[in-house]
Structures are given as structure tokens and as C-alpha cells.
Amino acid sequence: MKNKSILSKTLIATLAIGTALSFFTPVNNAAAENVTNVTKVTNSKHTPTYKTASISNFKLIRANKTVKIYEKSSTKSNILDSIKNGQGVVVLKKFNNGWSKVSLQYGTGYIPTKYLYSPKTNSNTHYAMNTRNTYSYFSPENRGSGFSTYYKANFKNKYSANKTLTDFWYFNSEPDANGRMEYETSKGLYSGYKDIGIATLAIKYPVKLNSSWKGLDGQTLKIVATNKTVKTKAGLFKKVVVVQDGQGKNFSYYAPQIGLIKQTFNGKTYTELSAID
Structure with missing residues (x-):
């Protein structure tokens, strides 16, 4: 069960818990106790609320x-x-x-x-996904496969058919839909898949160039860039943090106040952000 890194190419076992994926319960926006409020500082008069998964549990x-x-x-x-x-x-x-x-x-x-x-809450720059938004991703590897090249990621407070699944991101990618948990602490952004249940550092805080740590499978993860400009179908992102997973050309790209915007495997893009709603 544990042979699965943050950048697992095989992309996560299906959430087949005795019921179809389409039966997931919609997000309950009233469940405010399940999120942490963070204010995004901007130069405009409007300061939108930014939420990440609560780290209370x-x-x-x-x-x-x-x-x-x-x-x-x-x-x-x-x-x-x-x-x-x-x-x-x-x-x-x-x-x-x-x-x-x-x-x-x-x-x-x-x-x-x-x-x-209990870890402390992160009070600096955030690289977690905003639970108020719906993220759309593009997967070029699905071209010609019969599966959709576009999929969405929505934050779920709970899954009614299985109460052990709470506060996670549901990536409805084809053919391997997956549930990913994401918790941001003062030590870093932790990520993991629900079919395993164990979260490991995705980004170590404070963010420093060449900072490294061990992943779930014992591989070395390393911050190889902290101020990169990255273009995806969703637009141009600045000050992106890039994390290398292992020895190959496997990278995850995180934009501040946005979260995961791109992943590559063996130098090829297999997912990138296409829109945020």
C-alpha cells in the first residue's frame, strides 16, 4: 500500500469503497469548522478569504x-x-x-x-490549495486513450458512505480518480492519498532553495527553485516553488496562495492547472 510517492505515475488507486465515485456527497459550505480562514493580502480594496483544510484533527x-x-x-x-x-x-x-x-x-x-x-498552523506564505475553489486540470497523457483530458478537483468535507474519509480533495481524473489529503502546518505542506492514509511533507517550511527531506517511500525530495515563473493553461504564475521527487525529472510546481499547478514525470507534463473557479 505504501509504494506510492507524491508524484506517483500510476496515480492512485480508485476510490472504490463499495460504491461508485459519482456518489460523492457535495461539499457542505456551511461546515465552517472544517476549514481554517486565511486572509490573502493584496494591493486592492478587496481582500478575498483564503481557506485551507483544518489541521485540528x-x-x-x-x-x-x-x-x-x-x-x-x-x-x-x-x-x-x-x-x-x-x-x-x-x-x-x-x-x-x-x-x-x-x-x-x-x-x-x-x-x-x-x-x-498537534502541529502549529502556518502563518507565512501559503502553498496549499484554496478549499473555496474548484481546480480544473489538464492531463495530456489521456489524449487518444478514450479518457477525458480534463478533470476537476473539489474539496470534500466528508464522504457519506465512509465516515473515515473527511476533509480531502477529490481529483476526478480518468482513469484513476483519487482522494488526496492536504494539511498546511508551520513545518510545511503535508500531502497524502486516502487509500494509504499517511501524509508526508510535500514542501518543507520555511521555503529554502536546496532544502531536502525524505518522502513516503524513502526517496529524497528537494526544493530546486523558489522564484520560478511557470505558464499553464490557467495562466502565468510567478514565485513558484518547484520540488523534485527522487533522482529523475519528476517535479511538482506550487504557486503561492494557489497550490499545485503542475506536475511532470520523466520530464513530460502529465498534469497542469487549466482553470480555477
Whole structure:
């Protein structure tokens, strides 16, 4: 389940949780408790509200060893997965017996609460996607395949058929629709896929050229540009941060106050932002 980096070319297992993708519940804009308000500073009289996913239930691991995630709240139960120091999970419930139930692989798992801590909110430049918007992306690799070359990403507060899926981005890309969680903290922007349930740094804060860290699969991620101008179908973006994933020509591009605008694999664009609504 964990053989999937931030730039996974195979692009994420389908959200097949016993029901069709089209049955996703629409975003509930009234659920204000699920978002964090951020004010975008502009030179105009209008200062639009910018929202990112709330980090209230997002916890990071603090441990000098790999922490096991169990099927039940007992070290004698089956081991479902493991998580490393600095990675994150979504806590569904904290118990008085020293265990916390977390969202994991479209289901749940249990971690000793002593290894979890709450990160601080980022108060500097934001590179997370704005949960108020709908993002449209273009995937050139789908040309001639019978699948659509355009798809959308919408923020979902919850998925009614599976209560373990909360506060995530639904990318309805073909043929591999996927659910991605994104949490911005003072330590950086964390990202991960719901079919795994573990989030890893996508961008390390503060943003510094040549800053590096380890990804989910142990690969090195590195900031290779902090002030790049990038053109996509959605327009021209400035001061873009570029993160290299591994040793190849695999890159993710993040625009300030916008979020993910482009990704490449082996030097070829396989997704880019085409519009924001």
C-alpha cells in the first residue's frame, strides 16, 4: 500500500469503497469548522478569504523509531502499517486508554497516543490549495486513450458512505480518480492519498532553495527553485516553488496562495492547472 510517492505515475488507486465515485456527497459550505480562514493580502480594496483544510484533527508523529499502526487498540492485534517520525495521520477519536483511532487505507487503525502531537498552523506564505475553489486540470497523457483530458478537483468535507474519509480533495481524473489529503502546518505542506492514509511533507517550511527531506517511500525530495515563473493553461504564475521527487525529472510546481499547478514525470507534463473557479 505504501509504494506510492507524491508524484506517483500510476496515480492512485480508485476510490472504490463499495460504491461508485459519482456518489460523492457535495461539499457542505456551511461546515465552517472544517476549514481554517486565511486572509490573502493584496494591493486592492478587496481582500478575498483564503481557506485551507483544518489541521485540528491532523497529528504528526514524534518518535525515535518507526511506529506501528494496529488493527485494534492492542499491540497484540494485527499490524496494518507503520509510520515514521515527522509523518502525519488524521485522528478520528482519542481514547482514555492511551490509544487513538486514525483514518487508514479507507478504514481505520490504532496508534498509541503518546506518539502523536498537534502541529502549529502556518502563518507565512501559503502553498496549499484554496478549499473555496474548484481546480480544473489538464492531463495530456489521456489524449487518444478514450479518457477525458480534463478533470476537476473539489474539496470534500466528508464522504457519506465512509465516515473515515473527511476533509480531502477529490481529483476526478480518468482513469484513476483519487482522494488526496492536504494539511498546511508551520513545518510545511503535508500531502497524502486516502487509500494509504499517511501524509508526508510535500514542501518543507520555511521555503529554502536546496532544502531536502525524505518522502513516503524513502526517496529524497528537494526544493530546486523558489522564484520560478511557470505558464499553464490557467495562466502565468510567478514565485513558484518547484520540488523534485527522487533522482529523475519528476517535479511538482506550487504557486503561492494557489497550490499545485503542475506536475511532470520523466520530464513530460502529465498534469497542469487549466482553470480555477
